[in-house]
Amino acid sequence: MATVTERQEPAGEPDSPPPAVELGPPTAPVPAAPRRHGRWLMPTLVLLLLATSIVSAGMGAFEIPSDQVLYSALHHLGLDVGHVSEANEAVLWNIRFPRIVLGIMVGACLGCAGAAMQGVFGNPLAEPGVIGVSSGAALGAVGAIVLGVSAFGSWTVTAFAFIGGLLTTLFVYLLSRSDGRTEVVTLVLTGIAINALAGAAIGLFTFVADDAELRSITFWNLGSVGGASWRIIGALAPFAVIGLLILPRYARALDIMALGERGARHLGVDTERVRVVVVVLSATLVGAAVAAAGVITFVGLVVPHIIRLIAGPRHRLLLPASAVLGALVTVAADLAARTVAMPKEVPLGVLTALIGAPFFLWLLRRTRSRQGGWA
Amino acid sequence: MRLLARSRSAIDRSTPEIGAVGVEAEDVTFAIGGRNLVDGVSLTVRHGEIVAVLGPNGAGKSTLLGLLTGDLTPHHGTVRIAGRPVPDYAQRELALRRGVLPQSVTLSFPFTVDEVVRMGRAPHAGLPSEESEDTIVARCLAETDVAHLADRTYPSLSGGERARVSLARVLAQGAPVLFLDEPTAALDLKHTEDVLRLARARARLGDAVVIVLHDLNLAAAYADRIALLAGGRLVACGVPDEVCTAPVLSDLYGHPVEVLRRPGTDELLILPSR
Numbered sequence: 001m002a003t004v005t006e007r008q009e010p011a012g013e014p015d016s017p018p019p020a021v022e023l024g025p026p027t028a029p030v031p032a033a034p035r036r037h038g039r040w041l042m043p044t045l046v047l048l049l050l051a052t053s054i055v056s057a058g059m060g061a062f063e064i065p066s067d068q069v070l071y072s073a074l075h076h077l078g079l080d081v082g083h084v085s086e087a088n089e090a091v092l093w094n095i096r097f098p099r100i101v102l103g104i105m106v107g108a109c110l111g112c113a114g115a116a117m118q119g120v121f122g123n124p125l126a127e128p129g130v131i132g133v134s135s136g137a138a139l140g141a142v143g144a145i146v147l148g149v150s151a152f153g154s155w156t157v158t159a160f161a162f163i164g165g166l167l168t169t170l171f172v173y174l175l176s177r178s179d180g181r182t183e184v185v186t187l188v189l190t191g192i193a194i195n196a197l198a199g200a201a202i203g204l205f206t207f208v209a210d211d212a213e214l215r216s217i218t219f220w221n222l223g224s225v226g227g228a229s230w231r232i233i234g235a236l237a238p239f240a241v242i243g244l245l246i247l248p249r250y251a252r253a254l255d256i257m258a259l260g261e262r263g264a265r266h267l268g269v270d271t272e273r274v275r276v277v278v279v280v281l282s283a284t285l286v287g288a289a290v291a292a293a294g295v296i297t298f299v300g301l302v303v304p305h306i307i308r309l310i311a312g313p314r315h316r317l318l319l320p321a322s323a324v325l326g327a328l329v330t331v332a333a334d335l336a337a338r339t340v341a342m343p344k345e346v347p348l349g350v351l352t353a354l355i356g357a358p359f360f361l362w363l364l365r366r367t368r369s370r371q372g373g374w375a
Numbered sequence: 376m377r378l379l380a381r382s383r384s385a386i387d388r389s390t391p392e393i394g395a396v397g398v399e400a401e402d403v404t405f406a407i408g409g410r411n412l413v414d415g416v417s418l419t420v421r422h423g424e425i426v427a428v429l430g431p432n433g434a435g436k437s438t439l440l441g442l443l444t445g446d447l448t449p450h451h452g453t454v455r456i457a458g459r460p461v462p463d464y465a466q467r468e469l470a471l472r473r474g475v476l477p478q479s480v481t482l483s484f485p486f487t488v489d490e491v492v493r494m495g496r497a498p499h500a501g502l503p504s505e506e507s508e509d510t511i512v513a514r515c516l517a518e519t520d521v522a523h524l525a526d527r528t529y530p531s532l533s534g535g536e537r538a539r540v541s542l543a544r545v546l547a548q549g550a551p552v553l554f555l556d557e558p559t560a561a562l563d564l565k566h567t568e569d570v571l572r573l574a575r576a577r578a579r580l581g582d583a584v585v586i587v588l589h590d591l592n593l594a595a596a597y598a599d600r601i602a603l604l605a606g607g608r609l610v611a612c613g614v615p616d617e618v619c620t621a622p623v624l625s626d627l628y629g630h631p632v633e634v635l636r637r638p639g640t641d642e643l644l645i646l647p648s649r
Binding site: 312 | 409441444446466467468469470471474475477481483484485486487490494495497498548576
């Protein structure tokens with residue numbers, strides 16, 4: 001401001017010609033933020049995801065060398081290189097690959113939805129599992145199973161999970177928001193209430209369920225990609241693709257909504273519209289992920305947070321990078337879940353909660369101290 | 376944002392002439408719980424002038440500003456910006472017409488200062504611009520004396536630094552009508568003078584500037600006109616010499632006020648009697 005050098009003149013002279021105001025050097029481009037590593041983030045994450053997937057496909061009760069995994073994948077892309085035994089081929093394409101692909105899709109949905117929800121709630125603690133959206137979706141799915149609804153054919157369970165997730169998201173949103181932000185305490189307490197309510201309803205359904213339904217219900221509550229099949233992937237894909245493709249279009253609007261609802265409106269953001277679209281799309285992603293793999297908590301919390309630490313809070317990078325890191329984390333966690341206690345499997349949702357819950361506590365403490373109390 | 380892009384060709388970004396009406400309130404009233412917070416206020420602010428809004432606590436200054444910016448909808452009366460009623464604007468068109476600096480800005484995520492100031496350019500996305508975004512952002516950072524903070528994150532700044540960064544964002548928005556709500560509340564003496572000099576410079580270039588202030592001396596020194604509010608009503612509105620008299624101010628604040636001239640100049644000095 002030192003560059004505005006002209007002296008202040010007596011007020012009330014609208015006729016005087018506007019003097020040449022030296023408003024700072026027009027050059028001097030602003031240097032890019034040095035602490036951010038955005039450029040290499042996506043390529044690195046994608047390579048890591050590919051490597052982890054190949055390793056994961058080879059590991060398990062039936063070991064398959066990595067080169068065989070690669071050859072098998074290339075065969076299906078029409079490249080005739082190397083030789084893969086029929087047994088390996090069968091294990092890879094009937095068991096391992098569906099499981100990894102489902103892990104990738106579920107992780108991408110949860111990571112991206114977590115980032116988008118935190119953006120639209122204006123709160124870094126908003127996470128589908130914590131605020132009860134996952135339980136809402138699980139309730140929808142369990143309800144569909146136990147009541148034997150088949151309104152939407154093979155998409156019924158997914159559709160109900162989506163509706164359950166959407167209704168809970170809207171509910172939490174309406175209950176905990178003020179001027180486009182949600183206070184930490186309100187948000188977490190609302191989450192507790194919603195989780196308790198959904199838990200009770202799921203308990204009720206469990207009570208009236210028969211044995212086969214009970215097994216399905218247990219699966220929703222623990223979370224696993226163990227039941228993966230190409231059919232399930234096919235049912236999840238349209239929901240995942242719609243959400244993952246459209247959400248990044250709202251990246252700029254979500255950035256600006258960090259200024260609060262009023263601040264965003266001052267900059268021309270149609271906050272009503274952005275809110276509705278982002279909430280619906282996030283719920284779609286969570287609903288689809290929950291329908292396919294049950295409740296896998298904390299991926300949507302930990303993943304966007306790590307990306308923000310590495311590359312900053314800009315949603316243009318945050319949304320896609322959270323999707324890829326979410327996929328990476330889920331595939332890696334699933335690899336651990338099915339290998340640490342072989343031949344038994346640790347439920348994936350249990351594993352992510354074991355890692356995610358302490359992280360959530362740490363984040364809660366930090367947010368609290370930064371906001372100077374339970375703001 | 377896509378919805379807004381559709382009406383791109385219809386967006387008017389013409390620079391208004393000095394003397395043209397920037398914002399105009401006609402008999403606006405706003406009530407909460409049966410109490411009129413703003414009561415029948417009419418105010419016209421032209422391009423090229425600074426109008427300072429002053430009054431005791433609870434006089435309705437912030438409510439009036441909210442009505443002028445379109446944040447609040449009056450229960451009675453109309454607010455026009457560039458001759459057009461505020462509700463007739465699409466959100467983004469309004470953002471190209473008027474910039475708003477709120478009293479304090481908190482940010483949900485740790486964006487850098489550079490990123491925050493760039494947010495000010497959001498209404499111009501996809502529209503042709505004479506200057507590049509980089510140039511505008513660099514200029515606004517320099518004008519508000521925060522260029523050295525460009526790479527710092529907003530939450531890590533002091534109150535005064537945040538206030539200047541928020542001002543830089545509003546300046547980057549480049550809207551010809553500016554609303555500043557107590558822009559100097561968190562600022563030291565030097566930066567206070569800098570900010571008001573900057574507002575002065577913007578007015579001279581043709582902006583219409585409305586500033587809510589508490590400091591009568593600042594208002595008398597920098598504003599072209601002063602609007603005094605009390606109990607939601609406009610008590611007086613005119614050039615500082617006319618409005619800032621001991622009887623008017625003493626009555627307004629309910630405390631005796633002396634109005635002097637700085638020795639050797641005709642500059643107003645307004646002091647509470649002690």
